Amino acid sequence: MESNQLPLRDIHLPEAIDWWPPALGWWLLAILIPLSIALMVWLYKRITRQTAIKAARKLLLQIKQDQQCDNSQKLKDLSALIRRVAISATTRNKCAGLTGQQWLEFLDQSVKGAPFTLGIGQLLANAPYQKSPPNEQDINQLTRLCEDWLNAQTKRKK
Structure with a gap:
């Protein structure tokens, strides 16, 4: 047989792969990436919140046991500690600007x-x-x- 008479055809290239619909792996990535980002954000908030509360407990114990501070200094330290924890535990714009009665009402939301x-x-x-500093009994009650x-x-859940 001669080469001219053979039933051969030229090489056919396959069609180009379309971009749509994406393969299963791309669908999985499209679902897993946002879920993992949301999980990391949630974990970060939870860990930082727990860490702030643990550190606050240690500081509260130091304030309670400090014999060298007078009652007015203990009051200032307690106030600053509660404010810092509130800002860490909730969003900053929810409680950072509160003062006076509004601040006390915000604090009451967490306790009975x-x-x-x-x-x-x-x-x-x-x-x-006030003209006179608070007495020892008031500071102890406030600490509790x-x-x-x-x-x-x-x-409390956020």
């Missing part, structure tokens, strides 16, 4: 009753403007209230 607006928690808003508030932060 109204111990900040109607009870010993009023020291946080009123004591800096701050402990209760911190415990409520671990139970």
